[in-house]
Amino acid sequence: MKIMEVSEQYGISSDTLRYYERIGLIPPVHRNESGIRDYNELDLRRVEFIKCMRSAGLPVEVLINYMGLVQQGDKTIESRKEILIEQRDLLASRMEEMQKTLDRLNYKIKVYEKALLKKEKEMIQVEELMAGD
Amino acid sequence: MKIMEVSEQYGISSDTLRYYERIGLIPPVHRNESGIRDYNELDLRRVEFIKCMRSAGLPVEVLINYMGLVQQGDKTIESRKEILIEQRDLLASRMEEMQKTLDRLNYKIKVYEKALLKKEKEMIQVEELMAGD
DNA sequence: TCTTGACTTGGAGTCGACTCCAAGTGATAC
DNA sequence: GTATCACTTGGAGTCGACTCCAAGTCAAGA
Numbered sequence: 001m002k003i004m005e006v007s008e009q010y011g012i013s014s015d016t017l018r019y020y021e022r023i024g025l026i027p028p029v030h031r032n033e034s035g036i037r038d039y040n041e042l043d044l045r046r047v048e049f050i051k052c053m054r055s056a057g058l059p060v061e062v063l064i065n066y067m068g069l070v071q072q073g074d075k076t077i078e079s080r081k082e083i084l085i086e087q088r089d090l091l092a093s094r095m096e097e098m099q100k101t102l103d104r105l106n107y108k109i110k111v112y113e114k115a116l117l118k119k120e121k122e123m124i125q126v127e128e129l130m131a132g133d
Numbered sequence: 134m135k136i137m138e139v140s141e142q143y144g145i146s147s148d149t150l151r152y153y154e155r156i157g158l159i160p161p162v163h164r165n166e167s168g169i170r171d172y173n174e175l176d177l178r179r180v181e182f183i184k185c186m187r188s189a190g191l192p193v194e195v196l197i198n199y200m201g202l203v204q205q206g207d208k209t210i211e212s213r214k215e216i217l218i219e220q221r222d223l224l225a226s227r228m229e230e231m232q233k234t235l236d237r238l239n240y241k242i243k244v245y246e247k248a249l250l251k252k253e254k255e256m257i258q259v260e261e262l263m264a265g266d
Numbered sequence: 267t268c269t270t271g272a273c274t275t276g277g278a279g280t281c282g283a284c285t286c287c288a289a290g291t292g293a294t295a296c
Numbered sequence: 297g298t299a300t301c302a303c304t305t306g307g308a309g310t311c312g313a314c315t316c317c318a319a320g321t322c323a324a325g326a
Contacts, residue, residue: 056234081245088238101189105221112214
């Protein structure tokens with residue numbers, strides 16, 4: 001699969017895909033005879049994993065570190081697990097924070113809706129007054 | 134309340150508080166006779182609101198826009214409500230995305246735990262072998 | 267054969283959101 | 297009264313994460 005197709009399939013620009021490879025976030029991608037990137041199954045799985053983790057805001061640096069450990073095989077499982085636990089906890093607490101904000105936004109929206117209803121009512125009263133009955 | 138106290142109370146650097154004021158995110162803060170910021174009740178409520186919204190990732194630009202409308206009074210309630218609804222929906226969908234990642238992290242952590250248990254078991258078997266019974 | 271177009275590289279530029287800095291002022295502590 | 301310290305300003309610098317660019321290579325089509 002060529003870089004453009006990967007880019008379209010995952011919604012990641014080819015610039016970003018190359019950037020990820022350059023900084024070592026994704027190990028060197030498989031190439032064809034002409035030296036052009038030809039993503040294989042494993043490459044795609046990595047792209048998809050990174051996309052998922054990045055979409056939740058996990059820092060690139062942490063992911064570089066994690067992916068490096070994956071490359072080193074089973075002896076790094078313990079430290080990989082620790083990284084994931086740390087990031088999971090951070091993610092969970094960010095989500096709690098966001099939930100608070102979400103609740104607050106919903107509350108404010110409700111308040112505004114009430115205010116708008118009240119306004120409308122007043123308008124109707126004015127109309128009735130102007131109708132003169 | 135002086136800028137340093139506000140900074141400590143809300144965990145926002147005084148540089149950031151001044152920055153927020155400069156870009157119009159927070160309307161000019163009350164000053165004492167010597168021209169030094171002296172946050173009053175209303176100023177503090179605004180700081181707290183901004184802190185909450187920023188902690189969930191609402192963009193500064195959107196908040197500047199919203200705060201500007203608040204300053205213009207009741208005639209802007211409709212557009213303010215629309216902004217909040219848009220941001221609420223964006224926030225909710227970001228949280229859904231994050232939930233997927235959270236689930237995936239939890240799953241991977243479990244897999245790693247199993248792998249570690251298996252490893253440990255093998256170690257014990259090796260020990261038993263070396264004990265020679 | 268020449269052009270088109272997708273790819274390659276390394277490096278520079280951008281963006282959002284701060285964060286730091288230098289130079290200056292004014293009030294409190296010794 | 298002078299030293300210290302928090303404050304003031306405008307502007308420059310930083311950081312993370314891309315995003316864009318120029319110059320070059322290569323394969324396929326008119």
